[in-house]
Amino acid sequence: MSELTLPARVALVGNPNSGKTALFNALTGSRQKVANYPGVTVERKEGPAVTPAGLTVRLIDLPGTYSLRARSLDEVVTRDIVLGRLEGEEVPRLLVCVADSTNLRVALRLALELRRVGRPMILALNMFDIARHRGFDIDLGRLSAELGIPVVSSVAVRRGGTRDLLARIDEAIDEQGVQLASTAAAASWSEPNAAQLRATQREADRILDAAVKAPGRPDGFTRRLDHVLLHPLLGRLILLAILFLMFQAVFTWAQAPMDLIKSGFDGLAAWAAVVLPSGWVLSFVRDGVISGVGSVIVFLPQILTLFFFILLLEDFGYMARAAFLMDRIMGGAGLHGRAFIPLLSSFACAIPGIMATRVISSRRGRLATILVAPLMTCSARIPVYTLVIAAFIPARTVFGWLSLQGLVMFGLYTAGIASALGMSWVFNRFLWRREPGEPFMLELPDYKRPVLRNIALGLVQRGQIFLKRAGTTIFAMMVVIWFLCSVPPAPPDAAEPAINYSLAARIGQAIEPVLRPVGFNWQIDVALVPGMAAREVAVAALGTVYSIAGADENPGELGRVLTAHWSLGTALALLAWYVFAPQCASTLSVVRRETNSWKWTAFLFSYMLALAYLAAFVTYQAAAALGAG
Amino acid sequence: MTVPLGAAPVGMAGRIRAVRVEGNEHGLSADELERRLIELGFVEGARVQILHEGLFGRDPIAVRVNEATVALRRREAASILVEPERG
Numbered sequence: 170m171s172e173l174t175l176p177a178r179v180a181l182v183g184n185p186n187s188g189k190t191a192l193f194n195a196l197t198g199s200r201q202k203v204a205n206y207p208g209v210t211v212e213r214k215e216g217p218a219v220t221p222a223g224l225t226v227r228l229i230d231l232p233g234t235y236s237l238r239a240r241s242l243d244e245v246v247t248r249d250i251v252l253g254r255l256e257g258e259e260v261p262r263l264l265v266c267v268a269d270s271t272n273l274r275v276a277l278r279l280a281l282e283l284r285r286v287g288r289p290m291i292l293a294l295n296m297f298d299i300a301r302h303r304g305f306d307i308d309l310g311r312l313s314a315e316l317g318i319p320v321v322s323s324v325a326v327r328r329g330g331t332r333d334l335l336a337r338i339d340e341a342i343d344e345q346g347v348q349l350a351s352t353a354a355a356a357s358w359s360e361p362n363a364a365q366l367r368a369t370q371r372e373a374d375r376i377l378d379a380a381v382k383a384p385g386r387p388d389g390f391t392r393r394l395d396h397v398l399l400h401p402l403l404g405r406l407i408l409l410a411i412l413f414l415m416f417q418a419v420f421t422w423a424q425a426p427m428d429l430i431k432s433g434f435d436g437l438a439a440w441a442a443v444v445l446p447s448g449w450v451l452s453f454v455r456d457g458v459i460s461g462v463g464s465v466i467v468f469l470p471q472i473l474t475l476f477f478f479i480l481l482l483e484d485f486g487y488m489a490r491a492a493f494l495m496d497r498i499m500g501g502a503g504l505h506g507r508a509f510i511p512l513l514s515s516f517a518c519a520i521p522g523i524m525a526t527r528v529i530s531s532r533r534g535r536l537a538t539i540l541v542a543p544l545m546t547c548s549a550r551i552p553v554y555t556l557v558i559a560a561f562i563p564a565r566t567v568f569g570w571l572s573l574q575g576l577v578m579f580g581l582y583t584a585g586i587a588s589a590l591g592m593s594w595v596f597n598r599f600l601w602r603r604e605p606g607e608p609f610m611l612e613l614p615d616y617k618r619p620v621l622r623n624i625a626l627g628l629v630q631r632g633q634i635f636l637k638r639a640g641t642t643i644f645a646m647m648v649v650i651w652f653l654c655s656v657p658p659a660p661p662d663a664a665e666p667a668i669n670y671s672l673a674a675r676i677g678q679a680i681e682p683v684l685r686p687v688g689f690n691w692q693i694d695v696a697l698v699p700g701m702a703a704r705e706v707a708v709a710a711l712g713t714v715y716s717i718a719g720a721d722e723n724p725g726e727l728g729r730v731l732t733a734h735w736s737l738g739t740a741l742a743l744l745a746w747y748v749f750a751p752q753c754a755s756t757l758s759v760v761r762r763e764t765n766s767w768k769w770t771a772f773l774f775s776y777m778l779a780l781a782y783l784a785a786f787v788t789y790q791a792a793a794a795l796g797a798g
Numbered sequence: 799m800t801v802p803l804g805a806a807p808v809g810m811a812g813r814i815r816a817v818r819v820e821g822n823e824h825g826l827s828a829d830e831l832e833r834r835l836i837e838l839g840f841v842e843g844a845r846v847q848i849l850h851e852g853l854f855g856r857d858p859i860a861v862r863v864n865e866a867t868v869a870l871r872r873r874e875a876a877s878i879l880v881e882p883e884r885g
Contacts, residue, residue, distance in 0.1 A: 235837040272865045366836045401853035493869045497854045608874045613867040
């Protein structure tokens with residue numbers, strides 16, 4: 170098939186915060202496809218757009234960049250596509266350089282750099298309405314004459330705001346005929362040095378002085394709001410309040426849909442029991458597929474709630490401010506200011522947290538964040554914590570008003586946060602001591618009214634990525650865990666629950682001598698195997714091992730059995746274990762994917778396991794020494 | 799007379815006279831940091847003003863550079879020499 174028969178490829182390039190993605194959303198709507206570039210975890214967004222002449226073009230949204238000098242994985246993709254160097258990626262017929270009309274100096278330097286590559290290009294002055302409102306008087310004709318390329322204005326967030334741009338795309342594609350795969354300029358491109366960058370900036374400044382007849386005013390709203398939101402003290406209190414609200418939302422709003430999903434999967438399991446003959450097929454479908462995938466999908470409402478806030482705050486322009494406020498605190502632990510949001514997300518579930526580390530441009534900063542994100546107390550630990558706390562910690566108050574149970578819960582959360590910061594410090598100190606971290610430099614964009622459509626599109630994409638993962642890698646893990654828990658089947662005259670005859674029980678019994686010093690009996694060891702599916706599954710597994718039907722719906726009953734079988738030392742050791750243990754196959758599979766490395770995944774698993782063992786050992790031995798063993 | 803942007807108080811406004819990166823404690827080579835600063839708009843002649851600063855060690859700072867606002871740490875901002883405006 171020749172390239173002529175395919176719709177022309179048009180690439181959007183621009184600075185971060187130029188409204189490029191909003192423009193892409195406006196042009197393609199919900200028809201966009203999100204995937205990854207092969208071999209790297211950089212998002213590849215493509216979608217069709219229809220021009221006024223009825224021509225369909227394939228738009229691709231390239232990662233935002235300040236220059237073609239690629240500094241992060243994202244920017245490498247942008248550079249290589251623009252230069253036509255990326256294997257398996259078609260060279261764009263046309264570049265659309267998207268510029269923030271209120272911040273043209275930086276944008277025009279990029280445009281000049283792009284122009285040198287020698288590909289057909291259009292400059293789109295985006296957010297033109299805001300610029301006009303703030304008093305900028307920009308002579309499009311003059312700008313176009315100076316640059317030697319078409320210049321159009323665009324307003325991504327208004328209906329009809331992309332009409333001029335689409336019309337120009339029509340003309341540009343019409344004029345050029347077949348585009349060469351590689352221009353001489355693109356082939357001989359080399360990184361500009363500081364002197365060349367300065368010269369390009371001077372040229373951009375000269376053009377702007379000629380084409381911008383009146384400079385605009387700074388955005389008064391942003392100025393006033395920043396005085397409050399970036400205030401050293403008040404700003405932090407507001408950030409804390411926003412976080413508190415997010416937490417509330419994640420744990421309360423998401424509850425109803427989570428219950429609904431759970432009962433949906435329970436209903437599905439019951440239906441499977443009716444239509445399928447009992448035996449291993451039913452066991453596989455019900456206990457492996459339905460309950461395994463269900464135990465992960467149940468987190469979808471929490472993940473969507475969390476991403477709703479993240480996308481909303483990002484669209485508004487607050488996220489960069491949060492990174493500004495948190496930079497010093499995170500920096501002390503060797504983390505990037507931008508690591509703050511991924512770590513926060515990990516309170517719901519480490520999976521979206523690890524996915525959110527893509528915003529960190531430095532590879533090392535991103536890796537450090539991925540390695541400590543699973544230490545944050547995710548919501549799957551809560552069922553385990555509440556079960557053990559309710560059974561073993563007396564419901565009384567200390568200091569007259571503090572609930573002892575609440576205090577223990579708070580202590581477990583604090584242990585998670587402290588260990589995440591501590592481990593990051595350790596990694597930076599010992600793993601990477603030869604390379605100091607990248608400096609924190611971040612543009613703080615003007616605040617903008619969030620566009621619901623952009624947030625909705627973002628949410629749908631996040632949800633799809635999560636569900637796809639639950640349906641592939643996570644599903645495969647679940648099948649393995651089911652296999653361990655149900656093969657070989659129990660003999661017909663079995664007196665004990667079926668899991669006690671399975672491979673999982675054998676693993677549990679085999680590791681029992683290793684875990685005896687931390688106070689675990691073999692029943693706990695067996696429950697740890699299915700607990701790899703998701704931490705909370707361990708609760709149901711404990712119920713199965715102690716032959717209590719429906720233990721996850723009736724934790725009181727299980728709690729009574731546990732108090733009869735476990736010492737206080739064992740219970741506390743299990744809590745300490747769960748603060749650190751890498752007890753989640755889904756997280757490991759996501760870490761593998763995002764780091765693209767088995768080595769780092771194995772490292773994560775090993776260090777967390779070592780910490781868990783150490784913490785449980787110290788807890789149990791201390792409790793035993795005090796007479797609670 | 800010029801002052802390093804990294805040492806200036808909130809409210810200081812002026813024009814950049816030089817961007818000169820010295821030493822190698824930034825996690826980047828001096829040349830790379832210089833290029834990144836230029837790409838963010840910190841270039842000779844640009845108008846800058848310090849708008850905000852952090853709580854601990856008055857770090858990081860938020861700087862208005864021509865029509866943009868950029869957050870960075872004082873250590874990196876020390877490479878930017880500014881001639882303060884009078885008044």
